[in-house]
Amino acid sequence: MPATNFHLITDWSFDASREAVWRALMTPEEWPQWWRAVASVERIAEGDANGVGAVRRMTWRTALPYTLTFAMRMTRVEPMNLIEGRAEGELDGVGRWTLSGEGAQTHVRYDWIVDVTNPWQRVLAPLLRPVFTWNHNKVMQWGHEGLTRKLAAR
Numbered sequence: 001m002p003a004t005n006f007h008l009i010t011d012w013s014f015d016a017s018r019e020a021v022w023r024a025l026m027t028p029e030e031w032p033q034w035w036r037a038v039a040s041v042e043r044i045a046e047g048d049a050n051g052v053g054a055v056r057r058m059t060w061r062t063a064l065p066y067t068l069t070f071a072m073r074m075t076r077v078e079p080m081n082l083i084e085g086r087a088e089g090e091l092d093g094v095g096r097w098t099l100s101g102e103g104a105q106t107h108v109r110y111d112w113i114v115d116v117t118n119p120w121q122r123v124l125a126p127l128l129r130p131v132f133t134w135n136h137n138k139v140m141q142w143g144h145e146g147l148t149r150k151l152a153a154r
Contacts, residue, residue: 007113021106022079026083068089
């Protein structure tokens with residue numbers, strides 16, 4: 001794997017129905033309300049009835065002193081089970097949410113398979129790989145905490 005390529009896996013568990021978690025993940029425009037790392041989400045293009053083809057420009061704050069902006073095109077949706085998108089911009093690759101569980105328990109796995117594209121990140125990636133991984137994990141921790149609060153408030 002090239003030093004600029006990352007395959008990061010995050011696992012979340014919630015005391016909430018899969019439907020509630022699904023609704024939250026399928027509405028990225030609302031993420032800035034509960035996920036402190038999400039600075040903004042702007043819908044650029046509409047998708048089909050399931051959301052496939054929708055494009056959103058997303059800007060993320062990180063635990064480190066930089067932001068990342070990329071377009072995310074929804075490429076695959078299996079209702080209540082899987083959401084997949086293609087990132088293009090300061091990160092380039094695939095993000096995939098996979099949901100499982102029954103009743104009031106939901107497990108979410110997120111696979112983030114990306115290349116960094118910023119010149120400074122490409123140069124420093126071999127050296128800062130553990131720092132970039134820590135940063136991603138922190139951003140995802142904030143997402144889990146925020147979604148946990150959102151789901152509990154329902």
